[in-house]
Amino acid sequence: xxxxxxxxxxxxxxxxxxxxxxxxxxxxxxxxxxxxxxxxxxxxxxxxxxxxxxxxxxxxxxxxxxxxxxxxxxxxxxxxxxxxxxxxxxxxxxxxxxxxxxxxxxxxxxxxxxxxxxxxxxxxxxxxxxxxxxxxxxxxxxxxxxxxxxxxxxxxxxxxxxxxxxxxxxxxxxxxxxxxxxxxxxxxxxxxxxxxxxxxxxxxxxxxxx
Amino acid sequence: xxxxxxxxxxxxxxxxxxxxxxxxxxxxxxxxxxxxxxxxxxxxxxxxxxxxxxxxxxxxxxxxxxxxxxxxxxxxxxxxxxxxxxxxxxxxxxxxxxxxxxxxxxxxxxxxxxxxxxxxxxxxxxxxxxxxxxxxxxxxxxxxxxxxxxxxxxxxxxxxxxxxxxxxxxxxxxxxxxxxxxxxxxxxxxxxxxxxxxxxxxxxxxxxxxxxxxxxxxxxxxxxxxxxxxxxxxxxxxxxxxxxxxxxxxxxxxxxxxxxxxxxxxxxxxxxxxxxxxxxxxxxxx
Numbered sequence: 327x328x329x330x331x332x333x334x335x336x337x338x339x340x341x342x343x344x345x346x347x348x349x350x351x352x353x354x355x356x357x358x359x360x361x362x363x364x365x366x367x368x369x370x371x372x373x374x375x376x377x378x379x380x381x382x383x384x385x386x387x388x389x390x391x392x393x394x395x396x397x398x399x400x401x402x403x404x405x406x407x408x409x410x411x412x413x414x415x416x417x418x419x420x421x422x423x424x425x426x427x428x429x430x431x432x433x434x435x436x437x438x439x440x441x442x443x444x445x446x447x448x449x450x451x452x453x454x455x456x457x458x459x460x461x462x463x464x465x466x467x468x469x470x471x472x473x474x475x476x477x478x479x480x481x482x483x484x485x486x487x488x489x490x491x492x493x494x495x496x497x498x499x500x501x502x503x504x505x506x507x508x509x510x511x512x513x514x515x516x517x518x519x520x521x522x523x524x525x526x527x528x529x530x531x532x533x534x535x536x
Numbered sequence: 537x538x539x540x541x542x543x544x545x546x547x548x549x550x551x552x553x554x555x556x557x558x559x560x561x562x563x564x565x566x567x568x569x570x571x572x573x574x575x576x577x578x579x580x581x582x583x584x585x586x587x588x589x590x591x592x593x594x595x596x597x598x599x600x601x602x603x604x605x606x607x608x609x610x611x612x613x614x615x616x617x618x619x620x621x622x623x624x625x626x627x628x629x630x631x632x633x634x635x636x637x638x639x640x641x642x643x644x645x646x647x648x649x650x651x652x653x654x655x656x657x658x659x660x661x662x663x664x665x666x667x668x669x670x671x672x673x674x675x676x677x678x679x680x681x682x683x684x685x686x687x688x689x690x691x692x693x694x695x696x697x698x699x700x701x702x703x704x705x706x707x708x709x710x711x712x713x714x715x716x717x718x719x720x721x722x723x724x725x726x727x728x729x730x731x732x733x734x735x736x737x738x739x740x741x742x743x744x745x746x747x748x749x750x751x752x753x754x755x756x757x758x759x760x761x762x763x764x765x766x767x768x769x770x771x772x773x774x775x776x777x778x779x780x781x782x783x784x785x786x787x788x789x790x791x792x793x794x795x796x797x798x799x800x801x802x803x804x805x806x807x808x809x810x811x812x813x814x815x816x817x818x819x820x821x822x
Contacts, residue, residue, distance in 0.1 A: 354784055356784050357784070357787065393680075393681060394674070394682065430679055430680050462638065465638055467605040467639050468606045484784065484785065491608060492672070493608070493681075493683040494672065521787060522759070522784065522785040522786075522787050523759065523785060524759040524783075524785055526606075527606060528606055528607075528680070528681045529605065529607075529635045529636065529641070530636070531679075532639075534636050534637050535635055535636030535639065535678065
């Protein structure tokens with residue numbers, strides 16, 4: 327055991343920190359690799375398996391209704407517009423709620439259905455993931471955190487919804503939307519120019535968060 | 537000496553730059569914010585440090601220049617009279633928040649002073665500078681985040697003679713400076729290697745006997761290091777190696793590794809070193 331000249335209180339704090347910081351990180355979704363398959367339950371009660379949608383583009387939208395970054399996208403109508411625009415072009419859109427019960431962003435099926443109706447949101451389905459299993463599978467860090475998966479089941483985008491990492495609704499109109507760009511470019515047979523960015527938002531309120 | 541840098545425990549890291557509470561400040565969600573100056577006036581042709589003084593309610597934090605996996609750093613828009621300009625914020629060494637197993641953020645609790653140098657042209661004629669700062673910020677607890685805005689102002693005389701210290705604020709600025717990351721000691725050498733899935737930061741102290749038991753690297757930019765990954769520390773005879781897992785969002789090689797290396801409550805160093813590729817890879821790329 328090495329002796330340390332560091333003050334003992336700090337030393338134990340550091341040790342506590344390092345122990346706390348030793349997660350069992352599972353294989354997360356990575357751009358260019360196969361999107362991890364999952365089965366989840368929609369707020370409509372249906373069981374949804376990602377691999378059933380092979381052959382279509384799929385968008386995953388991590389969501390927490392209380393988060394100001396999410397509110398920016400919904401209050402402006404932007405998220406709803408994107409959902410309608412892309413689902414009408416055959417893209418499958420899953421809104422995913424990985425907040426644990428009792429934490430901000432958690433919703434029961436009927437609460438989520440009320441939300442979808444009130445907000446006029448139009449995802450293909452809203453998946454309820456309070457255990458965080460799907461969130462951890464994708465290493466979803468924030469709400470929103472967006473993924474785009476191509477018809478071959480490969481992740482082609484992972485990150486922020488756009489290039490204005492703020493809570494200001496005025497930043498929506500001028501923002502470069504990375505999800506739309508990835509879909510447009512991939513559908514045109516071009517490489518996705520911006521395939522990964524830092525997802526910005528509030529931290530996902532996993533069961534283990536503190 | 538470092539009375540204002542103190543360690544916190546249990547999931548929060550190492551250094552914080554807290555300062556005694558002052559009475560005033562513009563309200564922000566869960567705290568107050570004020571714009572102060574280190575001196576009583578500024579001289580024409582001179583400079584003075586301004587400071588954005590955050591005082592936060594218990595349980596709430598604001599973010600570092602790189603907020604980490606979530607959050608957003610404070611943003612300032614300055615309104616300055618002509619002939620005056622400000623430099624960049626000098627960010628004190630942040631804390632590391634283990635928000636969840638896979639989410640790590642960087643920021644400040646209790647109170648923090650973000651210092652900003654103000655420069656005044658020599659030919660400025662007005663006797664008073666009316667300085668405005670529009671601040672947008674995000675303040676979060678472990679449960680939620682709240683955006684906030686503050687319009688701050690400060691009137692500072694401009695005189696020809698060198699400025700006198702402001703007794704009310706001088707101590708705070710001096711203490712905060714000690715919490716800024718420092719250049720590393722001249723004898724030390726640092727280098728960084730691209731090791732495929734991670735970067736390896738190597739330190740050489742040029743002497744045997746200095747043992748490092750802990751080290752934490754705070755990346756200055758987003759999407760370079762996996763913030764939540766453990767940073768494996770390998771002590772060497774004359775230094776150490778620190779392994780930093782790459783971020784999944786890092787799709788291109790990195791030219792330089794920039795950030796803050798914290799070794800103890802008294803030691804936080806600014807790191808800015810080129811990243812070299814391993815020799816085998818360099819040969820293949822010819």
